Amino acid sequence: MGKNRARVMLLPGDGVGPEVTAEVEAVLRQIADRGHWELSVVEGLIGGASIDRYGLPVTDATLASCRTADAVFKGPVGGPKWDHLRGEQRCEAGLLRLRKELDAFANLRPTAVRPSLASVSPLRPERLAEGVDLLIVRELTGCAYFGQPKGRFGDRAVDTMAYTVDEVRRLARVGFELARSRKRRVTSVDKANVLESSRLWRDVVTEVAAEYPDVQLEHQLVDSCAMLLISRPSLFDVIITGNLFGDILSDEAGVLVGSLGMLPSASLGSPGTPGLYEPVHGAAPDIAGQGKANPVGSLLSLALLLRYSLDHPDEAARLEAAIGSVLDDGIRTMDVAGSGDHVVSTAAFGQEVRRRLA
Ligand SMILES: NC(=O)c1ccc[n+]([C@@H]2O[C@H](COP(=O)([O-])OP(=O)(O)OC[C@H]3O[C@@H](n4cnc5c(N)ncnc54)[C@H](O)[C@@H]3O)[C@@H](O)[C@H]2O)c1
Known part of the structure; x- marks a missing residue:
C-alpha cells in the first residue's frame, strides 16, 4: 500500500x-x-x-x-x-x-527503446529487433571521484580508485533487488583483470549473489561491456557498476534511445x-x-x-x-x-x- x-x-x-x-x-x-x-x-x-x-x-x-x-x-x-x-x-x-x-x-538509469521509436535511434533497426530494456545501477559516492589521496603533487596528479566492502555490498543489493522485479539477470561490470578495487568488487558481488539464488549473475569487463552495449544491447537486464565505469556506460546506453530528452534517472540512498x-x-x-x-x-x-x-x-x-x-x-x-x-x-x-x- x-x-x-x-x-x-x-x-x-x-x-x-x-x-x-x-x-x-x-x-x-x-x-x-x-x-x-x-x-x-x-x-x-x-x-x-x-x-x-x-x-x-x-x-x-x-x-x-x-x-x-x-x-x-x-x-x-x-x-x-x-x-x-x-x-x-x-x-x-x-x-x-x-x-x-x-x-x-x-544511481538508476533505465534505458528502453520502444519499437515505435526505433527509427530515431542511431542503431540499425536489426540491432534493436530483440528489444532493449536495460537498467544501469551506478555507484555514485565512491571510486576515483572521491577516493583519497586526490590532487596535484608537484608534477603528478593523483586520483585514487578505492572501494570498501560495505560500499560494494549496499550497491550490489540494490541491483539484485531491482533485478527481482525485472528479468532476474545481473551483469556486474568491472576491470578485475587489472584493478585491485575491481577484484574486491567482483568478490563482494559474488558473495551478495548467494543471497539471491533466483537471480542470475554474470561478470563482465568494462571494455567488453562497452562493445556489447552497442552491438547486442538486448543481452542486458540490470547492470551494476562503479562510479567511473557507470558514468561512461550510462551515457553510451542513453544514445540508444535517440534523444537525451527521453532519459530518466533516480538516485537512491x-x-x-x-x-x-x-x-x-x-x-x-x-x-x-x-x-x-x-x-x-x-x-x-x-x-x-x-x-x-x-x-x-x-x-x-x-x-x-x-x-x-x-x-x-x-x-x-x-x-x-x-x-x-x-x-x-x-x-x-x-x-x-x-x-x-x-
Ligand atoms: N544534471 C544537470 O543538471 C545537467 C546535466 C548536463 C548538463 N547540464 C548543464 O546544462 C547546460 C547545457 O549543457 P549541454 O548543452 O552540454 O547539454 P544539454 O543536455 O543541455 O543539451 C544537449 C543537446 O540536447 C538537447 N536537449 C537536451 N535536453 C533536451 C530535451 N529535454 N528535449 C529536447 N532536446 C533536448 C539540447 O537542445 C542540446 O542540443 C550546461 O550549463 C551544463 O553544465 C546540467
Whole structure:
C-alpha cells in the first residue's frame, strides 16, 4: 500500500528545467487528486536560479527542506550566464551538495527503446529487433571521484580508485533487488583483470549473489561491456557498476534511445531517505523558453519517484503506459519526431499524457 500522504520537493532548475518541471507537477497533482492523497508540493531553487537570488547554487534551507521530503524532483541546472563561476560557486556544486546531503549512493538509469521509436535511434533497426530494456545501477559516492589521496603533487596528479566492502555490498543489493522485479539477470561490470578495487568488487558481488539464488549473475569487463552495449544491447537486464565505469556506460546506453530528452534517472540512498529524481539531459539553453523541450525524461523520472519513494508501483506503470501510448501514436516533441508524426510543444505533450491518465 503506497503513501497517501506525501511531501514532494520540486527544484525546477535552469533553462528548460521550469518547463519540464511544470508538466511533472501537473501530472503528480492529477494522480494525487484522483487517489485522494494529501499531497504537499514545496518548490525551491537550485543552480543558476539560486545563484541569482541568494548568491549560492543551493542554500542550507533548501537542503534542509529536501532532507525532510519524501522525494525530490530536480530539473537540470546551468547555462552560459553562470559558466564563468568557479569552484563552490558553480551550478554543479549545488547538485553535488544535494546528492551528498541525501547520501544518494545508487544511481538508476533505465534505458528502453520502444519499437515505435526505433527509427530515431542511431542503431540499425536489426540491432534493436530483440528489444532493449536495460537498467544501469551506478555507484555514485565512491571510486576515483572521491577516493583519497586526490590532487596535484608537484608534477603528478593523483586520483585514487578505492572501494570498501560495505560500499560494494549496499550497491550490489540494490541491483539484485531491482533485478527481482525485472528479468532476474545481473551483469556486474568491472576491470578485475587489472584493478585491485575491481577484484574486491567482483568478490563482494559474488558473495551478495548467494543471497539471491533466483537471480542470475554474470561478470563482465568494462571494455567488453562497452562493445556489447552497442552491438547486442538486448543481452542486458540490470547492470551494476562503479562510479567511473557507470558514468561512461550510462551515457553510451542513453544514445540508444535517440534523444537525451527521453532519459530518466533516480538516485537512491538508504531506506527512509528521500530519493532524488531528475531527467538526464542538461538545461538545453538553445531551446529554453520555446516550448520545444521533450518532457519524457522528466515524466519517466516522476514514474520512478512514484515507484521507489511513494511506493505506488501501479501509478508508476500507468504513467509509463500513458507516456508510451502518446509516443506510439506519433505525438512527439521535435527531437524525436519522424516524418508523419504530429509535433507538439512541451505543454501539449504533458496535457496529452494527463488526458490519457484521466
Ligand atoms: N544534471 C544537470 O543538471 C545537467 C546535466 C548536463 C548538463 N547540464 C548543464 O546544462 C547546460 C547545457 O549543457 P549541454 O548543452 O552540454 O547539454 P544539454 O543536455 O543541455 O543539451 C544537449 C543537446 O540536447 C538537447 N536537449 C537536451 N535536453 C533536451 C530535451 N529535454 N528535449 C529536447 N532536446 C533536448 C539540447 O537542445 C542540446 O542540443 C550546461 O550549463 C551544463 O553544465 C546540467
